[in-house]
Amino acid sequence: MSVAEAEAAPSAQTRASGSSFYAAMRILPRAQRDGMFEIYSFCRLVDDIADDGGPQAPRFTQLEQWRQDINALCAGKLPSPQFAGLFAAIKKFNLQKDDFFAVIDGMEMDVREDIQAPDWQKLDLYCDRVASAVGRLSVRVFGTPEKEGAALAYHLGRALQLTNILRDIDEDAGINRLYLPREALVAAGITSTNPQDVIASPHLAAACAPVITRAKEHFAEAAAIMKRCPRASVKSPRLMYEAYQIILGTLLARGFTPPRQKIKLPKHQLLFVVLRHGLF
Template sequence: MTAAGPRTVNQGGDALQRVEKTVRKSGSSFFWGMRLLPRERREAIYAVYAYCREVDDIADGDAPDSVKHRQLAEWRAEVERLYAGTPTHPVTRALAAPVRRFGLPKEELLAILDGMERDARGGIVAPTDAALRSYCRQVAGAVGMLAMHIFADGDTRADRATCEELAITLGEGLQLTNILRDLGDDAARGRLYLPEEVLQAAGVTAREPRDILRDPALPAACAMLARTARQRFARSRALMERLDKGTARPCRLMLEIYARILDTLETSGWRHPERRVRVPKWTKLWIVLRHGIL
C-alpha cells in the first residue's frame, strides 16, 4: 500500500475486494471485531477502516511535510467528491454505499483528516491534556462515530446520546492504549503523546521524546495514563449495557482486546518502552469466543 493521495482508477476494479485486502494485511486488532458483522455492515466498516489506513499512512510516512499536506488536501477533495456522488478512489467508491445506507456523516471523515494533518505538521510532544483529548476525538472518536452509525443501525434501544458517548469514550480509551503501546515508534518520529500534566505529575524532567523514554519517572507517567484508559473502558462497558447485544458485540471485542494489551503493558512496567507489545492470536481467538460468539 502506498502513502499517496487519491487518484482516478479503473471504475471496473473491485473496490470492496481492495478494502477487505487492506484490512486483512493490516493485522489490526479491529479485524477481529469487524469480521463477525453481517456482510453489509462488515463491508461498511472495512471501507471506513481502509480510509483511515490510507490517510494514516500519509501522516506516518517519510515524505516531506509539504507533500503530506498536499496529499491530505487531495483526500479532503475526494471526500467532497464522495458526498457529491463522484468518488474516484477505490476506498471512497467502497464507502459510497455505506454513506447512503447508514448516513455516515461527512464531518467525521473530515475530522479524521484534521487529526492526520496535526500529525503531518511535525512532532507532537507532550500536548496539554485538553489538546490530547481533542486529538483523540479527531483520530479515534470520529472513527467511533462512523462505526456506531453502522453497528447501531436498527437497534431500537440505542439512543443517540448513548451511541455518541460510547463512540467518544471508547475511542479515547483505545487511543490512549495505542499511545502507551507505540511509545517507541512515536519517539522515532519525534512524537510523544503523553500529556504535559501527566509528565509533570510523575516528575519526568526530560524534554525530548527519546530522552523521555529513558527517564526513570516514565513508568509512573504511563501508569497514570493507563488508569485513565481503564476509566474510559469501564464507562464504555456500562454504556454497552444500554444497547442490543448485536450492537455492542464489535465494540466489546475491540475493548477486550485492547484491555488485554493494556494488561500486558502494565505487567511489563514500561521497562522497555521501545518494544511494541502484541496480543497473541490465541488470546484474540479466546476473546472472540468469550465475547463475540458465546
C-alpha cells in the same frame, strides 16, 4: 486515478486484514462488515499520509484532496471509481462528513508537527479526531442507538487510543513523537520533552500513571454504556473492549522499565474473545 489503477489497488478488506480491528469487523453481517472495511481503509490511507514523512506541502495537498473527495461523496457524487465502496457505505449508513473531516484533521496534526508532550487539552482533541471520530462513524454501521452510540464512541475511542499511546511509546519515539501529556511529565519530575530522553527516564512509569488512570476511566464508562445497548449493536465494540483490556493488563504487568518488550495480543486469547462474541 484511472479505472485500471482503481482495479489494481488493494481492496478495502485487504487493507483491513492486517489490523488488530480485523477480527471485530469479521464477526459482523456482510453489509456491516463491508461498511467497516471501507471506514478502516479510509483511515489507513489518510494515516499513511501522516506517517510517510517527507515534505509537508505534498501531504497537506493529499489530505486536502481527501476533504474534497469526502465532500463530493457525502453530497451524493462519485469522484472516482475507487470510491464506489465508500460511496455505498456513506449512503447506506448515513455516515457524516464532519466525522470524516475530523479524522483528516487529526492526521493533519501529525503532519504539521512531530507532536511532543502535548497538554491534556491538545491530547484529548487528538484522541477525539483520530479515534473517537472513527467510533462515531463505526457506531452508525453497528446500528447502536444514537445517544448511546455517541457516548460509546467518545469513551471507547479515547480508551483505545490512550492504550495505543502507552503501548507504542518506543515506536513513536523512533519517529520523534511523544504523546504523553506535558502535565504528566512535569508531575513525574521529567523536564525534557525530547522523546528519547523521556523513554530513557527512570520516571517514565510515573508519567504514564495518569494516562493509565484516564484510560481505565474511559473503559469503565464504555462498559456501562454497552450494558444499556442491544447486544447485536455492540458485538464488535465489546470485542475491541475485551481485546484492549488484555493489552492494557499485559502492558501493566510488563511495566515501563527498559528493555520493554513490544506488547502483542496473543492469538489464542484473541480467538477466545472472537468465539465468545462471534458465535455466542
